[in-house]
Amino acid sequence: MSGFALLDSREAIVNAVVDASGAYQKTMRQGRAGGLVAPRKGHLRLFPLYALAMLKHTALCAGSSVKLDERVATVVVLRFCPLEQILSEFYSQLYRLNEILQPEEGKWPQPFPLPFEYIARDGIFPF
Incomplete structure (x- = not known):
């Protein structure tokens, strides 16, 4: 994974959270004055938490402190493991x-x- 692909992946995760939060605000704020409208129930409430955990995970963390072999191993785990195990990797x-x-x-x-x-x-x- 080149440095540009890693940065693009990290930026895509942040943009996904921003887009989802913006869409939620747009649909839920109908007729109300400004302010942040955040979900209190449901899976969307945990989306920013999981995104932050993904950004801090060994597979996607920025910097050169992670060895290439370790990064590749964690990417393979994220690609081929069941969803329950992937979620427990993040949270x-x-x-x-x-x-x-x-x-x-x-x-x-x-x-x-x-x-x-x-x-x-x-x-x-x-x-």
Whole structure:
């Protein structure tokens, strides 16, 4: 991946967020005075977060601090892995260890969102 292709990819991610936010503002602001209208529910709410995580990921981070082999390996992971694994590359998942330690037959523990409000007092979480 040449330097120009990397910069173009990063710029395309930023432009996608700007375009999606602008389109959302245009449709939702009908009849209201100025100000930023941001989604409070739905997947569009997390789009800027995922875009920022993509920009900071090893595959797309700017600068020469990442070795070429490492960058190529992460690009291959992003290209060929299932969507759930790609999303966990960008935005980590939280699991309760006490559910893993006491599994039910054929049932895997469900991941939790990262905000503190989802952490239970009686749970065991890795850090």
